[in-house]
Amino acid sequence: MGTTEPTFKVVLLGEAGVGKSTIFVRIKDNVFTDCPERSSVGIDSCTKVVTCKNGIVKLCIWDTAGVERFRTLTRNYYRNVHAALLTYSLDNPYSLALLSKWAEDVTYFSQAASIFLLGTKSDRRWKVSEDSARNFAIRHECSGVFFVSAKTGQGVDNALCALAEKLVQLYDKSSVTPAETRSWLTDTLESRNTTKSSLCCS
Template sequence: MAENRIERKRVLSRKSKSEDVKSVIENGVSARRTTITNSNVVSSKAQLSHMYGSLTETDLTFKIVQLGDSGVGKTCLLLKFRDNTFLSGNFISTVGIDYRNKVIEIDGTKVKLQIWDTAGQERFRSVTHAYYRDAHALLLLYDVTNKISFDNIRAWLAEIKEYAADDVVIMLLGNKTDCKNSERVVRKEDGENLAREYNVAFMETSAKTGLNVDLAFTAIARELLSKNSGESNKSSFKVQDYIREQTQKNTCVNCTI
């Protein structure tokens, strides 16, 4: 009887240890699964953030559509603003339409800019026209080294008048100012005069160096915020005044270095 009791205790002891080991293994697997799941969630959020912008909540969302002939630098401008990267090497045309999001903060207000990058080729015009109507702002680009792209601005403005909302905010951008002086065929004064004729904001940019890229989108966002707040008095925001003020400020800073 004594031997049976001893053997029984040994069996129970082995069973208890086995259950403890099983519990540890199961808990370990469970913890590992939780870690993997959390890791996947973090990874997914990171990928979504990279593709579509910050996942933080925003106060307002504005739709901005980029327009202009093929090759003027619309995609490069967007990527410079969105990711601070520049597409160098072979040129690849945008097919149809694409978009990116970026959240910026202006005077304590988080604003999500939904920026649509359109193809400049004639065969895609019927597709891009559909995106004019509900756009809050339009960035119209030309290439300062391409006279034809500048001459076509009037045709683009005619399309805007036909398809876009009457109160849409328009900004004219002369891009690729990083070019050599010998390559420039459109003077800054030409862009300023055309913008003045159509009563739209204007500045020159470079997607390569980043010149005025952030300023262009920030100025547009501030103008849209001003319109959204219903400001209509004399002290309301004036986008061209803001551009002039910021440009002079940056110039003065550079001059003192």
């Protein structure tokens, strides 16, 4: 790989318990765990290389890792964000309703970011219909809707590829540079372990 692959910063957002961290671990390590281990509550990140029809794309994915429990997400988390994955659980209708607040936060902190809707736990019985998800996406001008399972891995690769392809379409490659990527990773390291409370799953 050269140094010209476009790299996009993607943040996972949503209420605690919807499966953000299990999805993050599935993306990062391609494994499933009911309770991702965290030494503390803080920001975590990984870089995922995706090969799609537009070529190689890098997604720098950030996970709140429990910080959303304390409402301490700062402007730094949203800095230089290209996409926000609003995450809810398909077996919990309330988790979708609560995403309106997260959508407002994205608009406030990162007006240029594209919003995508991510339904997790697709291996369980759905209590949120696909129509409800798509109606939410229309109301909040989401650029895509994905349904995935961290447990089985179903839909995860397809969602990442579709996300990468959409971002390449939405953004000029010249605005996404390796230098920006390095600054994101530095921000991530500085943001980790910002609080001392322990966390099981988020």
